[in-house]
Amino acid sequence: MxxxxxxxxxxxxxxxxxxxxxxxxxxxxxxxxxxxxxxxxxxxxxxxxxxxxxxxxxxxxxxxxxxxxxxxxxxxxxxxNSNPIFTVTPVEKSGERYIKAEWLGIGGGVEQYLISVDGNIREAITVSGNDLGVPYVRELKVLEARKYSVSVVARSMGVYAASPAVKSVLFTAPATVSSVTGVEGDGAAASDSAGARPAAPGRAQAEPPAPQPPAETPEDGETTGDENGIIRGEDQTEDEGVNWTPWIILFILIILVGAATGGYFYWFGGEEETTAATKAPAEEPKKVSEQPKSEVVRAQKKRPGGKRSKRW
Missing domain, CATH: 2.60.40 (Immunoglobulin-like)
Known part of the structure; x- marks a missing residue:
């Protein structure tokens, strides 16, 4: 002024x-x-x-x-008037950092305001007329998350105000994930030894599993090493789509029940003999007194029994 x-x-x-x-x-x-x-x-x-x-x-x-x-x-x-009284606050927008400086014009012939960050002039604002009480708001972009020193200096007729105030503003770095263990989803998992990479807040990332070498084809007569212990030969195949265990158990139960009830031997006695015996005409029994003893015995042996049902 x-x-x-x-x-x-x-x-x-x-x-x-x-x-x-x-x-x-x-x-x-x-x-x-x-x-x-x-x-x-x-x-x-x-x-x-x-x-x-x-x-x-x-x-x-x-x-x-x-x-x-x-x-x-x-x-x-x-x-x-001396330098303006100003405030600074840290602002983060869309992942970028800004220093927000605010003050009111001091008037008295001020021609320019200079904003400095860490001693370097970042912006010069030209004043027109008497700016007493005029609000000023400026946002200065910074890159690193650390502490910055900010000052606002007034100038008139080439003369700078002495002893400008210096204020500090601090940006803190976001938290990062140093390791990831037990990540589930899409079959991916990470281990401590794998050195998982840091991820953005709220989202964990894991390294994909390392590719496995192809399984070796067993030679003739070798054990495949699977849990069923199947030995494969050149002409042997396995129908992995059919489970024979229930049928084997049912067959064993049929044999055990038949043996317990006496029907086992009829099962294996032969279908033709039983059928023939059933179809043979029945002979009238003869009096025992009229036949010799030996003939009676033979007649008894030839007498067929009725067809007996199969026992299960």
Whole structure:
């Protein structure tokens, strides 16, 4: 910000350094030189530095040739603005990181704001007119998840505000999966020794299983090594689609039941003999008294029995 300081001095016996201009922000407990060796009456254009204070004043000091000093201080105090008060926050959008800086314009002739990250200027914002109270919001993209130092500096007439505030913003790295064990789904699994790769949050990935070598074809008469212990020969085949176990058990039960009831021997006695015996005409029994004993025995042997049903 630039102001014009105007004064008048009536003494004509001025010294070697007649007019001096100084300013102070603590009611001249301390002061800073603005200019010296000025004319008895005149005007000086002063660019106010960016210092903080609400009671800034300007003093005009006049010294004559005899060493007498006269001085005058400006009647009203004025405000000298410093750098803006700003805030910074970390923002993540669509997997990318941004530093969000916000502040209000300080006015007072500010022409530009410079935003720096880690001491490097990232953006310069040009101000038009009096921006007192105007909100500013800027987002600066960063790559790494770490701590950053941010500052916002005001500039006017090529002069930068002194001692800008520096604020920190921290981005934390997302958690990663160091190893995956026991992953289920699609037949995939990962082991600790396999060194599973880190995955995105909420999703685990596993290495596909290593390809297995083809099974060896057994030679003639060799055991295949399967769980049934089948020995395959050149002319032997296995019908793996039929389970014969229930039929074998049923056949054994038929034999056991038949043996227990006496029907086993009829099963194996022959179908033709039984049928023939059934179809033979029955002979009338003869009196025993009329036949010799030997003939009676023969007749008994030839007498067929009725057809007996098969027993299961």
């Amino acid at each position: 630039t102001v014009n300081v105007t004064w008048e001095a009536n003494d004509t016996n001025l010294g070697l350094a007649p007019i001096e201009l100084r300013y102070s922000i603590d009611d001249f407990l301390t002061s800073e030189l603005i200019a010296s060796d000025l004319a008895n009456t005149g005007t000086y254009s002063w660019t106010i530095p960016f210092i903080s204070g609400t009671s800034a004043k300007v003093k005009v000091i006049v010294a004559d040739i005899q060493g007498n000093i006269a001085q005058d201080i400006s009647d009203a105090a004025f405000t000298v």
